[in-house]
Amino acid sequence: MDDNIYKITEVVGSSSKSIEDAIEKAVARTAETVKDLGWFEVTDTRGHIADGKVAHYQVSLRIGFTHHPTA
Amino acid sequence: MDDNIYKITEVVGSSSKSIEDAIEKAVARTAETVKDLGWFEVTDTRGHIADGKVAHYQVSLRIGFTHHPTA
Amino acid sequence: MDDNIYKITEVVGSSSKSIEDAIEKAVARTAETVKDLGWFEVTDTRGHIADGKVAHYQVSLRIGFTHHPTA
Amino acid sequence: MDDNIYKITEVVGSSSKSIEDAIEKAVARTAETVKDLGWFEVTDTRGHIADGKVAHYQVSLRIGFTHHPTA
Amino acid sequence: MDDNIYKITEVVGSSSKSIEDAIEKAVARTAETVKDLGWFEVTDTRGHIADGKVAHYQVSLRIGFTHHPTA
Amino acid sequence: MDDNIYKITEVVGSSSKSIEDAIEKAVARTAETVKDLGWFEVTDTRGHIADGKVAHYQVSLRIGFTHHPTA
Amino acid sequence: MDDNIYKITEVVGSSSKSIEDAIEKAVARTAETVKDLGWFEVTDTRGHIADGKVAHYQVSLRIGFTHHPTA
Amino acid sequence: MDDNIYKITEVVGSSSKSIEDAIEKAVARTAETVKDLGWFEVTDTRGHIADGKVAHYQVSLRIGFTHHPTA
Amino acid sequence: MDDNIYKITEVVGSSSKSIEDAIEKAVARTAETVKDLGWFEVTDTRGHIADGKVAHYQVSLRIGFTHHPTA
Amino acid sequence: MDDNIYKITEVVGSSSKSIEDAIEKAVARTAETVKDLGWFEVTDTRGHIADGKVAHYQVSLRIGFTHHPTA
Amino acid sequence: MDDNIYKITEVVGSSSKSIEDAIEKAVARTAETVKDLGWFEVTDTRGHIADGKVAHYQVSLRIGFTHHPTA
Amino acid sequence: MDDNIYKITEVVGSSSKSIEDAIEKAVARTAETVKDLGWFEVTDTRGHIADGKVAHYQVSLRIGFTHHPTA
Incomplete structure (x- = not known):
């Protein structure tokens, strides 16, 4: 957890089964x-x-991921 | 999805089992x-x-439905 | 539900299984x-x-409980 | 507080006297x-x-009430 | 604007033309x-x-109207 | 209620007596x-x-008033 | 856009024609x-x-303007 | 108001009489x-x-108080 | 509307003409x-x-689109 | 802190140096x-x-000040 | 980060120097x-x-910490 | 500032030094x-x-940039 930069992407998962299933998909x-x-x-x-x-x-998520520096 | 009008009603579902069960009820x-x-x-x-x-x-919902014109 | 006083505490439950399991824990x-x-x-x-x-x-909760008077 | 369903209606009470009076009306x-x-x-x-x-x-309220099943 | 009571209903208007047209419909x-x-x-x-x-x-509205007492 | 313009000012009233008294002051x-x-x-x-x-x-208010055109 | 200070004033425009007309007025x-x-x-x-x-x-606006220093 | 630290606790007061009475209790x-x-x-x-x-x-409050250092 | 996944992108449209024109651009x-x-x-x-x-x-939008699986 | 009235003005400070500098300006x-x-x-x-x-x-502030009665 | 439970406490730090100093105190x-x-x-x-x-x-913080089970 | 389109990306900067340093990174x-x-x-x-x-x-930012038309 050094001085990293993270990016956030927004997605909407959908499932006929459950809220967790929509998130996991x-x-x-x-x-x-x-x-x-x-x-x-x-x-x-x-x-x-x-x-x-x-x-x-239909569950809307903000998902964070590590933003790797350009090599 | 033509120029329809929708109405919204607010309900609270309750269930001892799960969040989804409260929504579905x-x-x-x-x-x-x-x-x-x-x-x-x-x-x-x-x-x-x-x-x-x-x-x-106890899950609070806003539920939308088609508002049919008065015949 | 007479003239009681309630307090609120904030907790975060976590579970690898489901949202309900995180809440219940x-x-x-x-x-x-x-x-x-x-x-x-x-x-x-x-x-x-x-x-x-x-x-x-990871589910954040506000939990309310009865604040008993000091005897 | 079994598996009941509740509905919510929104009203605005108004009173020249007090906030509580607007709510009570x-x-x-x-x-x-x-x-x-x-x-x-x-x-x-x-x-x-x-x-x-x-x-x-003028005080806006959301009022909840029990939604009885259709007999 | 005496001590009236108002109710609020929620509707969604839709129009292919403009935001105002959706509201007016x-x-x-x-x-x-x-x-x-x-x-x-x-x-x-x-x-x-x-x-x-x-x-x-698609424009969501809360619409207020006078709640007449039951005669 | 013709095509008027209104302005909004923010004030905080304070009273040792009641919320309504703070608003009225x-x-x-x-x-x-x-x-x-x-x-x-x-x-x-x-x-x-x-x-x-x-x-x-201490009650914070937004107060609206008619903005008269400059004569 | 040097180290300026801005002020914000709140107004409500009203128009019988459109949202843009209320803003422009x-x-x-x-x-x-x-x-x-x-x-x-x-x-x-x-x-x-x-x-x-x-x-x-009736459209509520926050309008920003440059706050000139006192000469 | 020197470099003090404050803590916040959340409580819900309840009263059959008034909002102020619930707060004061x-x-x-x-x-x-x-x-x-x-x-x-x-x-x-x-x-x-x-x-x-x-x-x-039932009125929910956040109440702030001075957090004294451990002696 | 099967078990699709959607993504959301955020854009700001701008127009000298109208709010709808900014959205459409x-x-x-x-x-x-x-x-x-x-x-x-x-x-x-x-x-x-x-x-x-x-x-x-200047109108800010969240725009949703279908996220096709990687073939 | 007797029964005073306060007013609130909104300003935006700007600084190339820091958030605190924008606030202080x-x-x-x-x-x-x-x-x-x-x-x-x-x-x-x-x-x-x-x-x-x-x-x-650019830091937006609401600033409160004492509203002195008109003498 | 197994199935732990966390608690949240709310504090307000204050400093005449900077926002970071208020947080750190x-x-x-x-x-x-x-x-x-x-x-x-x-x-x-x-x-x-x-x-x-x-x-x-004066900076308000929610601070999370691990809630250890009672031994 | 003609009829441009802007896009918004969300990032989280992190720094052990200060809020401004996290933003700048x-x-x-x-x-x-x-x-x-x-x-x-x-x-x-x-x-x-x-x-x-x-x-x-860790500071979350929405960053806006010009969306150039496809040549």
Whole structure:
């Protein structure tokens, strides 16, 4: 935790199963293209309703990752 | 998604099991009397404690639904 | 619910399993030293990421309890 | 406090006398048409001024009540 | 502006033309079923995008109206 | 309520008696130097404590008044 | 943009035509008595309703201007 | 007001009479166990409703007090 | 609306004409480099003033778009 | 701290050196024309960037001062 | 960072020198009586003014520390 | 300041020395890969504590830069 710089990216995960599943999918997908993810913060929990039932949870996250210096 | 008008109703779902269960009960109960529910947004997550344990989750939702014109 | 006074303490529960588990651990641990816990309110949902996966959920709570008069 | 569902309605009480009087009038009027009111939360305290004096306090409330299942 | 009580309803107007058009449609539609509308407050301005262009503005309003006593 | 312009001034009223008294003093004092005060909004309610008792309520207000054109 | 000091004044513009018209009227009126206006920020968009139609938009602005040193 | 350190404790006062009475009870009770209380700030005003009437005001306070160094 | 992941980018559109024009320019410019834009949310409405007149509206947007999996 | 009335003015200090320097310049400049300044509160910390470096810190303050009665 | 529980305490540090000095004094004083402090978050930056100059910075902090289980 | 479009990126600078140093490092690192940085806004000031002392300041920034059209 030296004098690092971090960047924050915002993503929205969505899942028909649970809030945690939406978060985990959003983190996993982000990890495919961004290295060194460090933490997340939930900023919004929403969802879609179809036929009077919750169809999808949609969870907005701010995800922080280490910003490596340009070599 | 033409030039529709939507209305928002606020409900609090409560469940001894989980946050998702509280949300789903609130949506299901609202669907008994309101048609064409479209989305929800969580505004507050609270709960009651009894004997040092979580007794109930209480989740506040804003639920949006289509406002049909008066025929 | 007569003219009681309540106090509020802030805790952060953490769990590798779920948001509810983090809340329940925080409540249980607080109950070890504080009597008459009454309610909680979630103020923040965050987490740590390791190897591109959610490692821990960290849930911040405000917990209210009855403030008994000094005998 | 079993697995109940609550609804929230928003009202603005107004009184030339005091903030409490504005709240109490808003609650009393709401109770004329809605049963099982349970709690309120003040969201805004405003007022009108006439001739350099407070003419009316206007207090915005969110009022929660039990949402009974459809029989 | 005597000791009246007001109620607040939340609606979302939508328009492909402008923010004002979305507001005016929401007010007009609400006026079809609610009497004595008095004021509104914009709480959210959002929209949908299709083919890289704004398809609809969606404006959330809180609309206040006089709550007449039950006769 | 034609196409008027209003200005807003911020004041803090203080009173050892009540919240309403602090508001009314702030409005009365402002009215000594500003004409056509129209409304107020409470933004903060604080106070000083001395010897374990409330010594003063301090209420922050935004006060709106008509901005007359320069003649 | 050297080491200047700026002041902020709060105004509410009102217009029966549009949100932009309310903003522009508020800025123009403020410019009659304050020099070197530099920027504005919308803090609130409200309005009055009469006969089920938007009668006036009321837009609250914070307006910044250069604070010249006393000569 | 030298280079002192202050601590903040959160309490909820409750009263069937008035908002001020709830504040004063919360301050008085806190003063029984904490010395050198200096100020408070209201963060929330809520209440319970029974039989269509306000049963209790519940006012949440942050109370600041001087943090004396360990001797 | 299956289990998709969305990303959010923040842009500020600016226009000398109107708030809608600033939004539409920001969306059009973003669409030049990002595919599958889905929605936007206004987070801030500001502007520059020159010679006592609104010179530019500056509207901050959060724009959401589909995050396609890496093939 | 008797039943005084306070007024609040908003200023933005700017400095190429530090946040504290921006605050102190804003306070000093305000003190040239306003007597009996009592406290300040930082509401925003921003800055300008030129050539990839911080050019100026810009700190927004609310400054409170005693409102003397008209003699 | 296993399944630990953290507690949060709120303190206000004050310093005539700088914001950082106020933070560091608050942390140091808290560390005299609380073990295993882990992080802090600034919630408010205020100050006192005397003779038209900043007399003290007052910085409010939430400080998190590990909540050890009762042995 | 013609009809430009700006983008906003979020970064967290960290420094063991001061808040300004954390901001300046975050700006300098961002300038290595992004051209035409224009302004920043502090959204959060946090820090890590080790051995009862501030180990690092961590300052979250939103940084705005000009979005050049695609050539």
